[in-house]
Amino acid sequence: MPQDRASAEELLGGVEAFLRKDVLPQLSGASIYKCRVAANILSIVQRELAKGEQANSAELEGLQALLGRQGEGSSEAALLDDLNGELCAGIRSGKLDEQRDVVMSHVRSTLQDKLAIANPKYAGYRESLGE
Amino acid sequence: MSKGAVTDDSSPGLSDGDVAGLLSEEASRYFSAGEAANIEKMSGGASRETWSFDWVGNDGSSTGLILRRDPGNTGSSGEEGWRGGKTTYSLDRTTEAELQRVVSDAGGLVAKVHFALPEDHALGGCYVMDRIEGEVLAPRILREEAYAGARLTMARQCGEILAGLHAVDPATLPGNLVQMPVQPLIAYYRELLDGISEFYRDNTAIARPEYHPAFELTFRWLEQNMPKDAPSGLVHGDFRNGNFVVGPEGIRAVLDWELGHVGDGMEDLGWLCVRAWRFGQHNNPVGGFGQREDLFAGYEDAGGRKVDPKVVHFWEVLGTLKWGIICMFQAYKHLSGLINSFEHMAIGRRACENEIDLLKLIEEA
Numbered sequence: 195m196p197q198d199r200a201s202a203e204e205l206l207g208g209v210e211a212f213l214r215k216d217v218l219p220q221l222s223g224a225s226i227y228k229c230r231v232a233a234n235i236l237s238i239v240q241r242e243l244a245k246g247e248q249a250n251s252a253e254l255e256g257l258q259a260l261l262g263r264q265g266e267g268s269s270e271a272a273l274l275d276d277l278n279g280e281l282c283a284g285i286r287s288g289k290l291d292e293q294r295d296v297v298m299s300h301v302r303s304t305l306q307d308k309l310a311i312a313n314p315k316y317a318g319y320r321e322s323l324g325e
Numbered sequence: 326m327s328k329g330a331v332t333d334d335s336s337p338g339l340s341d342g343d344v345a346g347l348l349s350e351e352a353s354r355y356f357s358a359g360e361a362a363n364i365e366k367m368s369g370g371a372s373r374e375t376w377s378f379d380w381v382g383n384d385g386s387s388t389g390l391i392l393r394r395d396p397g398n399t400g401s402s403g404e405e406g407w408r409g410g411k412t413t414y415s416l417d418r419t420t421e422a423e424l425q426r427v428v429s430d431a432g433g434l435v436a437k438v439h440f441a442l443p444e445d446h447a448l449g450g451c452y453v454m455d456r457i458e459g460e461v462l463a464p465r466i467l468r469e470e471a472y473a474g475a476r477l478t479m480a481r482q483c484g485e486i487l488a489g490l491h492a493v494d495p496a497t498l499p500g501n502l503v504q505m506p507v508q509p510l511i512a513y514y515r516e517l518l519d520g521i522s523e524f525y526r527d528n529t530a531i532a533r534p535e536y537h538p539a540f541e542l543t544f545r546w547l548e549q550n551m552p553k554d555a556p557s558g559l560v561h562g563d564f565r566n567g568n569f570v571v572g573p574e575g576i577r578a579v580l581d582w583e584l585g586h587v588g589d590g591m592e593d594l595g596w597l598c599v600r601a602w603r604f605g606q607h608n609n610p611v612g613g614f615g616q617r618e619d620l621f622a623g624y625e626d627a628g629g630r631k632v633d634p635k636v637v638h639f640w641e642v643l644g645t646l647k648w649g650i651i652c653m654f655q656a657y658k659h660l661s662g663l664i665n666s667f668e669h670m671a672i673g674r675r676a677c678e679n680e681i682d683l684l685k686l687i688e689e690a
Contacts, residue, residue: 227668228667228668231667231668231671232667234671235667235671238671238674271533275533275536278536278538279534279536281536281538281541282536282537282538282541285538285541285542285545286541286544286545288545291545294542297538297542298542298684298688300538301538301539301542301680301684302681302684304538305539305677305680305681305684306681308677309677309678309681312674312675312677312678313674313675313677313678316678316681317605317607318600318678318681318682318685319681321685322681322684
């Protein structure tokens, strides 16, 4: 059964607005920085709640296509870990050297999804999108 | 992996009053008759503190001074490494002071060191140097009108400063300076990445390793693009905007010598070009203030070896990788209990900024 409104994102949005509009103007010194970081953390978590699930499935699909197997494990997290472990080991050993272009393209798309959550304003992210 | 005691931003041991008292006492041993005045803590952390004070002589003269100290006697000569809560080898205060003296004697732009105290002194390892007036905060240096002229000259000036620094006679350097050519440096960050991932898998409630394919691609690229026959000499190790004292005419002094080591001087040029130091000024790859051509020309004209842009690029890639792994390490420090700081935890989410930049950097080359 779903939780009642407000949703997790809505709750976090409310607290974030409180920090930015009400708390921040009253602070001084090092607390200003900490309060900004706290508000930024709440916006990361909101974006993760909105986009995290889709980013994980896209990453899993990308890994399965790249490595040509489904992965082992009983949860999405376990499958991701299994396949990412193989990807990293393959890059490290040189086994995937020949497939560098497809590997790069998979890694780029995974990172773009990560940055859409962690910091969508980051200049390097915007550049990677061709903006 | 060993865990240190949980610390916060306050310094263990001496109170600020104790430090001021001991500092007055030590300064009066060193300087001629007079007294210490305006003693003020400028910045403090668990591992490093900077204090400002004036020595006012009985003859009316006044000298602006800086005390740099380790509050918790946490300095090391490099053995503890990251397990002790540090991101890399770092010099103890005594060696850092000695290095600054050597650079100063060789004509480098560095504050004159007056005296240093050993780690077993009541003040902890520390030293006192001249206070050079000017701006240190990078965003101000990059944006304020007062530094518009400085910004035009700084890339070239950085090249000149580095050429001088890299030419310091190795025989004059402190004997315990760490040898850090490229391979051990890469191995160091390899170990850091693997160690953090293993820690997350074995010691946290979310018992999962952390994978960074873009870092793996970068390690692979570094292996395949390693510069050959790099000469060895003094490297500053953290030569970037934020460690410069700047006036309207340009750089007045280079600060923070604790990552000084012996290695390939091109490391300093590449590090200066890492995106994190541009503070949003993306059209100026050199520290947010200048162009690579000017940096290289300044270096060569001041007697530095011919710059191979590919080698500098290699070091920019390695520098970006280092910064990305340091982001992971900041989160690790909180998650492992070394410190208690949610701000550090959040920095872990910035590792991916470096990863997306690395993909571009290793694709371009």
